[in-house]
Amino acid sequence: MNKKNLRHRLSQPRTIVIALLTSLIVVAACKSNNFYSAPKVSAFRGGKLPAPPGMVYVPSGTILYKSSLDSGNVGKNISLSAFFIDETEVTNKQYRQFVNWVADSVAVTDYLNDDQYFLDIVGEDGQRRIDWKRVKRVSPLWKSNDPSIQERLAPMVIMKGARRALNEEIVKYRFSYLKSNGREETEYVTDTVPVMPIEDIWSKDFPNAQLASMDANYFTHESFDYYPVVGVTWKQARAYTDWRGKELMASIMKNSYLSGYHLTFSLPTEAQWQYAAEGKLDPRDTISGTRLTIDGKEGKKKLAVNYKQGEGTYSQDGATFTVPAKSYTPNAFGIYNMAGNVAEWTLDAYSPSAIAFVNDLNPVLLYDANESDSDALKRKVVRGGSWKDNGEQLNSETRNYVVEYEPHSYIGFRCVMSAFEMPTDQSKTRRY
Template identity: 45%
Template structure:
């Protein structure tokens, strides 16, 4: 795959402009070390502390736990929410990999096996030639690919005729039950994840609503390239992050940031997300609007202003990922637009179980687990939410296997400390 394609993959973003009533951060400065570049599209978030917990809307939203102050190490975070264009690269990579390895099976599409490895590597430079596969005039290739297309009336709306049920990525993660003493348990779990977004969420989330354009076009039409991807489950988001880690390590890391150790890209923890969202630029309360130099009043986030009013902020549905102003860290849409998946398992008493240092509460629920075990923390609010849910103080949940038209995600990667405070400077 051409290197320029990978530059696009690593972009993602978020905006800020919300209340910090419960999530309060220590005083820090955003920093950019010119000698240590993170993954393209990510910005450096220095270490700091934040008070986490759950605010009240009414008694039904009151958390049974107390608030807790926690400290976080530095990390890199996507500047924007992951866009349709970026996620589509993942889908296309899976599609092309399956096409070459399971259908075409032609040695000319693989790199020479110089080390005697049992696994052959795809020659992505040849695959990215526009006429190599899907526009090939070679009848042999066209015939072999026929099995990847829908037949008859089985075509799924917005899928461009490829049978998206075939687009499975082998997502790998560490088995939480693994120990060195337990030889009967696999260290790594491999799970096939279908990567294509659920484009029917627009109709399912809003019954008796005219959303056929969004269902048919939102993910596949280039018009929506720069809009946040939705219809992605928690596991699909984590699979994207795992794939992106491989791309970063294999192609981008050695070219751009050889100083960085090869760390894992993943979803942010709840604490990381809350901390990154609280450093606002100028305006704090989403009840207000920003006045620019010409004294024109501008919206600061994409959310529902009041019942039935989706248009006041300039967008009926989602907005492009770089809409509105970024926060102090340079993060876009940390308030509104789409809500975002985090790593954390959701429970009201979370603060009773977490550490005060880089906290996270995780559980990778299995398909047959109880629904209660599949809850994941969702942060940031979205284009259809009222103001309360858009504040970074508010934590809500969704089930990990339930994609929505209003939930997207962004990624993070651990970072070394590159901001030296006055407290740590050596005296002369």
């Protein structure tokens, strides 16, 4: 490959391309016509992989994992492979992009059925493929001022006071996953999830408080673009992670040498969340990476974490509700607001004794409940504490749960993506 072509390839979406290309180089080095010859191991220069947009790299490591049954128990060490995690909670702006993508999909395939929005390609499922380059020029279609489009998309739109909004019963996302029943993973299932967050969740959570302004503006107004999205269920959060992985794959498909490589996005497991929150590489380290206070005037300390300081005391941290996603100081991994702001959904089903039976390598407790199951089987682990929680909930080891279908104004989420185990200086080949 000449230098000109190499420069062109490296000018593609930088973060993912460099990360995947680096791993592919390592794999390619192992390819040889001599099956009995292995290459020497060289350490990956730089120490960590470049991260996808909006994410940070968390290297493999070990943490002390504890149970909910006894706060004084010693727990056990568990190890985690390297992964990428969002540096912030998913924001309103990011989640609106997901909602509008789903709405555009529904509009094009179910209502407009206009050839100009389709490619001359039919997929394996027999469905025509949407020309997203064309759609994105006029997205979101449901907000179009074209009278003919408005008329055909009328079933997708409802009125909320004086403004038009999406009909949550129509704007749904369909995705497939391997269903877990707690014993063995047996089948792939397809789920269809309404994607609109509950916008009036503020008044629903606090019925005797004046929060109509938050209901009307928090998800939709640009002044809240970079605040964490709330009012989403566990299934909605999981649907977003599925979509985000597919969107990222689509953005790098131009690079044929990456074709076929599967990027796995999900909610963080409970163990991944705790490891990332503590910002440390060894169980003997302290949680020194997170600054919970800053120096104010006249030598006074000021809070730099968003939580409820006491009965009726919300504002001493600089806000009465949520704060922008990049507020305060990131921890040692470069991650913002793992303590406070909004609590966060994790992938795990909740069990107070999970530590007793999960693996000590990349542990996770998966259980996909049926509609007929009791709420006890629909509980999902929530971590981190929020703007309305007291200080005890901010501890990285504190475990809570919420039923998967319950959205709240104090619960958001972030995504993780699997990363590669790159050769380190410790594992490189040396002379005897």
